[in-house]
Amino acid sequence: EAGVAQSPRYKIIEKRQSVAFWCNPISGHATLYWYQQILGQGPKLLIQFQNNGVVDDSQLPKDRFSAERLKGVDSTLKIQPAKLEDSAVYLCAGQGPGGNNEQFFGPGTRLTVL
Amino acid sequence: GDSVTQMEGPVTLSEEAFLTINCTYTATGYPSLFWYVQYPGEGLQLLLKATKADDKGSNKGFEATYRKETTSFHLEKGSVQVSDSAVYFCALTSGGYNKLIFGAGTRLAVHP
Numbered sequence: 001e002a003g004v005a006q007s008p009r010y011k012i013i014e015k016r017q018s019v020a021f022w023c024n025p026i027s028g029h030a031t032l033y034w035y036q037q038i039l040g041q042g043p044k045l046l047i048q049f050q051n052n053g054v055v056d057d058s059q060l061p062k063d064r065f066s067a068e069r070l071k072g073v074d075s076t077l078k079i080q081p082a083k084l085e086d087s088a089v090y091l092c093a094g095q096g097p098g099g100n101n102e103q104f105f106g107p108g109t110r111l112t113v114l
Numbered sequence: 115g116d117s118v119t120q121m122e123g124p125v126t127l128s129e130e131a132f133l134t135i136n137c138t139y140t141a142t143g144y145p146s147l148f149w150y151v152q153y154p155g156e157g158l159q160l161l162l163k164a165t166k167a168d169d170k171g172s173n174k175g176f177e178a179t180y181r182k183e184t185t186s187f188h189l190e191k192g193s194v195q196v197s198d199s200a201v202y203f204c205a206l207t208s209g210g211y212n213k214l215i216f217g218a219g220t221r222l223a224v225h226p
Contacts, residue, residue: 031211031212033213033214035214040218040219041218042118042205042216042218042219043158043203043214044216045214045215048213050211056209091157095212101146101212102163103160103212103214104160105150105159107156107157
C-alpha cells in the first residue's frame with residue numbers, strides 16, 4: 001500500500017511570508033496528525049483530526065497557523081505570517097481504525113524561514 | 115503533563131557492541147509506549163511498542179520492556195550493526211485521542 005505523502009519536501013521563505021504544506025495519508029486512515037519537529041527536539045503535536053473534524057488543536061498557534069481537512073482525506077497546514085522560530089520539519093501522520101494505535105508518518109516538509 | 119525523557123546522544127558504538135538507550139516517562143493513567151526510529155533522509159518508523167506493564171516489545175533484534183514500577187522503557191540490542199545508525203525516539207500515547215508525546219531523540223552512530 002502507498003505510504004503517507006507530503007509536499008513539498010523542502011521550502012525556504014522569508015519571515016512574514018505565508019506557506020502551505022499538503023498531506024495525503026494512507027487510504028482509510030480516519031485520524032490525521034500534524035507534528036512540528038524543531039531541530040534537536042522530538043516531534044510535538046500541532047493538531048489532530050478525526051475524519052474532517054478537529055479533536056485537538058490545543059498546541060496550535062492559532063494566530064498564525066491554520067489547518068483543514070475538508071473531505072476527511074488529505075489535509076493542508078498553513079502558516080501566515082511565518083516567523084524565524086517556525087523553522088522546523090512538519091510531519092504528517094495517519095492512524096487507522098481499530099485498536100492498533102500505530103501512527104504512520106510521512107517524510108516531512110523541512111521549512112526554513114530566513 | 116505527560117512527558118518522556120531519554121538519554122542524550124550522540125551514542126557512538128563499534129559494530130557488534132551492546133546498545134542501551136534509556137527512556138523514562140511521566141504519565142497519568144496507563145499509556146502505551148513506543149520506540150520510533152528515523153534513518154537518515156527518511157521519515158519516522160515504528161520500531162516496537164508495548165501497551166501494558168511488563169509487556170516486551172521486540173523487532174529487528176531490538177527489545178524494550180514496559181516497567182511501570184520504574185516508569186521506564188529502555189531500548190536494548192545485543193549486537194548493533196552499521197545499518198542501525200539513526201535517531202531513536204521514545205514516545206507515549208497521552209489522553210483519549212492517542213496523541214504521541216516524544217522524547218528529544220538519541221542519535222546512534224555505529225562504526226565498523
